[in-house]
Amino acid sequence: MEGLEQWKIQAEQWSQQALQYIHQIPPNQLYAALAVLLFPIIFIFFVRLFKRTKSNxxxxxxxxxxxxxxxxxxxxxxxxxxxxxxxxxxxxxxxxxxxxxxxxxxxxxxxxxxxxxxxxxxxxxxxxxxxxxxxxxxxxxxxxxxxxxxxxxxxxxxxxxxxxxxxxxxxxxxxxxxxxxxxxxxxxxxxxxxxxxxxxxxxxxxxxxxxxxxxxxxxxxxxxxxxxxxxxxxxxxxxxxxxxxxxxxxxxxxxxxxx
Missing domain, CATH: 3.40.50.300 (P-loop containing nucleotide triphosphate hydrolases)
Incomplete structure (x- = not known):
């Protein structure tokens, strides 16, 4: 149980550090980073959508x-x-x-x-x-x-x-x-x-x-x-x-x- 509590505490610390880091990033850079991350996902989605075999x-x-x-x-x-x-x-x-x-x-x-x-x-x-x-x-x-x-x-x-x-x-x-x-x-x-x-x-x-x-x-x-x-x-x-x-x-x- 002690090990589990330590992991929870560590996870909370990491999440707080991540949030602090994100807040320090200028908005323009943050949006650009999100765009870079989301673009491949959106691209793959549309490729699969349009590549569906049309009925013959x-x-x-x-x-x-x-x-x-x-x-x-x-x-x-x-x-x-x-x-x-x-x-x-x-x-x-x-x-x-x-x-x-x-x-x-x-x-x-x-x-x-x-x-x-x-x-x-x-x-x-x-x-x-x-x-x-x-x-x-x-x-x-x-x-x-x-x-x-x-x-x-x-x-x-x-x-x-x-x-x-x-x-x-x-x-x-x-x-x-x-x-x-x-x-x-x-x-x-x-x-x-x-x-x-x-x-x-x-x-x-x-x-x-x-x-x-x-x-x-x-x-x-x-x-x-x-x-x-x-x-x-x-x-x-x-x-x-x-x-x-x-x-x-x-x-x-x-x-x-x-x-």
Missing amino acids: TIILSGLSGSGKTVLFYQLRDGSSHQGTVTSMEPNEGTFVLHSEETKNGKKKPIHLVDVPGHSRLRPKLEEFLPQAAGVIFVVDALEFLPNCRAASEYLYDLLTNASVVKKKIPVLLLCNKTDKVTAHTKEFIRKQLEKEIDKLRASRSAISAADISSDFTLGVPGEAFSFTQCPNKVTVAEASGLTGEIFQVEQFIREHVKP
Whole structure:
């Protein structure tokens, strides 16, 4: 016990001497010394903050039959895989885009996830959204009208998801199969989806908050819904997975997963 008391006394003496020494240092020199000590700590903190690896995950979502899996294989190896059946498990892979394999310079691989469109399997989307750099929502432009309501409900849930809203995850609304003569245009699809989402917004706002599964509401009260009102960026593009016309898809991916 005596040894412990002596250490306490010694520590108090050292602390008093240190305080006396600090008080003797001119303020300018003291501030400079503190800056020298704190700068490396602050520098290391910001280096670690900005050096965090940015996500390279892109999610393909949408209703079953919209052509997500065909797009997956076109992006991966340039093939259409026309015989592909409806996915029951997420189809994922990490690879350099097929169109970039022969180009000079090092390209960053992407992690592409094709999430099944069946309603019972959509909760799997939740597993990947927190790490997504972007989401491609695929719509069948050929069979759009019969599926408009279902696609709108899926898209509404996606746009009000907590991860999408808080992280402002960009969404590409991709009108697929536009190589067909009877396919609807992207302008028509966009307007129809906005109208349906506007109806959904009104109907869901009438339901008690306890029954609403969405994390956030969409749009501006008193105004017709538009994708421009979303906190995250929503763009509309066209593609054809079967013919390989996917330039706008690749452009979206490289905009959010830098080479």
